[in-house]
Amino acid sequence: MKTLKELEAIRQKTLNELNLRKNREDGIRVVVGLATCGIAAGARPVMAAFVDEVNKRQLTNVTVSQTGCIGLCRLEPIVEVYLPGQEKVTYCKVTPDQVGRIVSEHIVNGNPVMEYTIGNFE
Amino acid sequence: MIYRSHVLVCAGTGCTSSNSLRIIENFHKKLEETGYDKEVQVIRTGCFGLCAAGPIVVVYPEGVYYSHVKPEDVEEIVNEHIIKGRPVQRLIYKEHDESGVNTTLNDSDFYKKQHRIALRNCGMIDPENIDEYIAFDGYKALGKVLTEMTRDEVIDTVIRSGLRGRGGGGFPTGLKWKFAKAPESDVKYVCCNADEGDPGAFMDRSVLEGDPHSVLEAMTIAGYAIGAQQGYIYVRAEYPIAVKRLRVAIGQAREYGLLGDNIMDTGFKFDIDLRLGSGAFVCGEETALLASIEGGRGEPRPRPPFPAVKGLFGKPTLLNNVETYANICQIILNGPEWFASMGTEKSKGTKVFALGGKINNTGLVEIPMGTTLREVIYEIGGGIPNGKKFKAAQTGGPSGGCIPAQHLDVPIDYDNLISIGSMMGSGGMIVMDEDNCMVNIAKFFLEFTVDESCGKCPPCRIGTRRMLEMLEKITSGKGEPGDIEKLEKLAYNIKAAALCGLGQTAPNPVLSTIRYFRDEYEAHIYEKRCPAGVCKALLQYTIDPEKCRGCSLCARKCPAGAISGEIKKPFVIDPAKCIKCGACMEACKFGAISKK
CATH class of the missing domain: 3.40.30.10 (Glutaredoxin)
Incomplete structure (x- = not known):
């Protein structure tokens, strides 16, 4: 038998899993380039790292989605972060171990990690 | 994961x-x-x-x-x-x-344009996974009811929401709950009418297939409110997917202790079982449905006593429709004022309609009460295919009536639909265009009710059959002056005398088509003509001598040998031999053959 408390725990846990089915237009969007070039450069583990990190921190207003080739294949894996009302920030040559910093500094605290952004590569 | x-x-x-x-x-x-x-x-x-x-x-x-x-x-x-x-x-x-x-x-x-309350989880969750239902506030309403609300508060909430029965009658749901709570009895029952029999209505099926737990939760709340410990869902055996998902859902709810003894550790006890109906339309009528659950013949009995006093196995019983239950949890969670803020003065909330017939977006729509038919058909429904003209919409299935074009802007609610000669019914909405013959439509619905009449009372058993015979006479070109009046008289007598809702409403399709499309009936009777070109017996195929090239293709296709002529000269159809199959018209390459 489940008590009210246990039901609430199931609710929270499942809600995290179902979060991406919610339609949010005002939320934060993380878009990972997952075309052939991105995949070859290692975008899949990057995508997985973002999904993991966002879930771990229970950031329910963040959507992690994918897109096709962004056009700068030599700088893949490319990740774009859209904060509402701000210009997008493009990160290049992202590796899974950089994801934690991007999430904590940029997505949670609003300060882009400048050293990973496209400005440093061009 | x-x-x-x-x-x-x-x-x-x-x-x-x-x-x-x-x-x-x-x-x-x-x-x-x-x-x-x-x-x-x-x-x-x-x-x-x-x-x-x-x-x-x-x-x-x-x-x-x-x-x-x-x-x-x-x-x-x-x-x-x-x-x-x-x-x-x-x-x-x-x-x-x-x-x-x-x-x-x-x-x-x-x-x-839709506002989804009853259908909120359909297409959103995996219906066979109770955790997904719980995630979207599932069983929260039950928790609130069991821990924070008294039985009277629950009933009062439902009354104040203004929710009315979605199965067709439109009786205030809260009052029904109150009547079922009133009698003192050691045993009471909560039943769910999932015997959706109207041709063209499938919202109950969709709720059961897409969100079965919402019905289980609402029935459990109802059980608490009226003091029942056992519920039955009477569902058609023709809905195998719904039956299967209900079985899965009941199993999961029992496993989580959301059905059974001591629900959520509150001491409240309630369980639900399924009863499968074998597809008799009359079993959607409440007394017939209860008789069928008991294992008897699905025949209605006179009321009173109403089921709230003497229902299943002679005990006080609450019976609501699937869609009605699907609204309950949201009303408990969001409050009655929230629900009552939608809709019209006497019809609150939303209603699901099953759009069918000559419409682009066939499917289920849930709209606030008070939306106009025009919005439903042209904006949500995407209009009528092939640029044809709207003629009428049939609501309420075989118990309802037709709404013609002049009433397209009437806000849809229970009372407005009745005042224009139709009814809400369970929410089937069949759209018809200029190619539909209204007499033929009335005949179609009457054929259904004649077939489904249980035979217990003579007005329904004999009366509807006589009406059908008259319609057959009219559509086969043998109508006589006075037939319309005879039909009307018989219809009113059946409505007054039949035992249950099936018979009382069976004449509605005929009455409403006579009301709005009397000219079509008259054309059939006096001019022996079917304006929509549907009734075969009244059609005449003719060859236009101007367009005919005398190729003889039609004559070769005609299975009755009714077409004759000389090559390269116009052919003619002998109306006495013609069986009106239309094969010649399909075969002609020059568009020379027409029907009227």
């Missing part, structure tokens, strides 16, 4: 019949092959509502809305969209109007 993407595939009855289970299978296979099965989850959901565009696949987080997907399209969706992030443009849903733009689910005209 956290996935980066969810692929939702409709596994309601509509999409299943166009092979959506193969689509699901292919997704599993393909994702496994490519090694993406740990990143992408495939979920079978209930009905999305837009059955005309099925099978439907929705991919989240993008919310890309694919329509008319075939099993062989899965490979392309996985290779392009899932792996490379490029949605497959050719499969994305497109609007019917000229704009033809690709849209996501929530942006489409079909969904934008």
Whole structure:
């Protein structure tokens, strides 16, 4: 038998899993380039790292989605972060171990990690 | 388990019949092959509502809305969209109007104007996974009721919401609960009417297939409110998917202790069982339904006593329809004022309609009461195919009536529909265009009720058959002056004398078509002509001598040998021999043959 408390725990846990089915237009969007070039450069583990990190921190207003080739294949894996009302920030040559910093500094605290952004590569 | 993407595939009855289970299978296979099965989850959901565009696949987080997907399209969706992030443009849903733009689910005209309460979880969750239901506030209302509310408070909440029975009658639900609570009895029952019999209505099926727990939870709340410990869902055996998902849902609820003894550790005891009906329309009538659950013949009995006093096995019984229950939990959670803020003065909340017939977006729509028929048909429904003209909409199935074009702007609610000679019924809405003969439509619905009459009372058993015979006479060109008046007189007598709702409402389709389309009846009787060109006996095929080239193709196609003539000279049809099959008209390459 489940008590009210246990039901609430199931609710929270499942809600995290179902979060991406919610339609949010005002939320934060993380878009990972997952075309052939991105995949070859290692975008899949990057995508997985973002999904993991966002879930771990229970950031329910963040959507992690994918897109096709962004056009700068030599700088893949490319990740774009859209904060509402701000210009997008493009990160290049992202590796899974950089994801934690991007999430904590940029997505949670609003300060882009400048050293990973496209400005440093061009 | 956290996935980066969810692929939702409709596994309601509509999409299943166009092979959506193969689509699901292919997704599993393909994702496994490519090694993406740990990143992408495939979920079978209930009905999305837009059955005309099925099978439907929705991919989240993008919310890309694919329509008319075939099993062989899965490979392309996985290779392009899932792996490379490029949605497959050719499969994305497109609007019917000229704009033809690709849209996501929530942006489409079909969904934008809807307000989904009863259908809130349909197409959103996996109906066979209780955790997903719980995630979207499932069993929260039950928790609130059991821990914070008294039985009277629950009933008072339902009364104040203004919810009325969605099965057809429109009786205030809260009052029904109050009447069922009133009698003192050690045993009471809560029943759910899922014997959806109207041709063209399928909202109850969709709720049961897409969100079965919402009905279980609401019935448990009702059990608490009226003091019952046992519930029965009377569901048609013709709904195998609904039956299966209900069984799964009941099993899961029992496992979680949400049904059974000591629910949520509050000491409250309630359980639900299924009873399958074998498809008699009359068993949707409450007393017949209860008789059928008891194992007796599905025949109605006179009321009073009403089921609230003396129902199932002679005990006080509460009986509500599926869609009514589907609203209850939201009313408890959001408050009665929230629900009552939607709709018209006497009809609160939303209503689900099953759009069918001559309309582009066949499917289920849930709209606030008070929406006009024009909005439903032209804005949500996408209008009438092939640019044809709207003639009438039939609501309420075989118990309802036709709404003609002049009433397109009447706000839809219980009372308005009755005042224009139709009724809400269970919410079937069949759209008809200029090619439909209204006399023939009335005959069609009457054939249904004649067939489904249980035979207990003579007005229904004999009266409706006599009416049908008169309609057959009229449509076969043998109508006589005075037939319309005779039909009307008999109709009123049946309405006054029949035992149950089936007989009392059976004449409605005839009465409402006479009311609005008397000219069509008159054309059939006096001019022996069917204005819509449907009634075969009244049709005349003729060859236009100007257009006929004398090729003899029609004469060779005619199975009755009714066409004769000389090559290269106009041919003629002998009306005495013609069987009006239309083969000549289809064969003619010059458009020389017409029917009228």
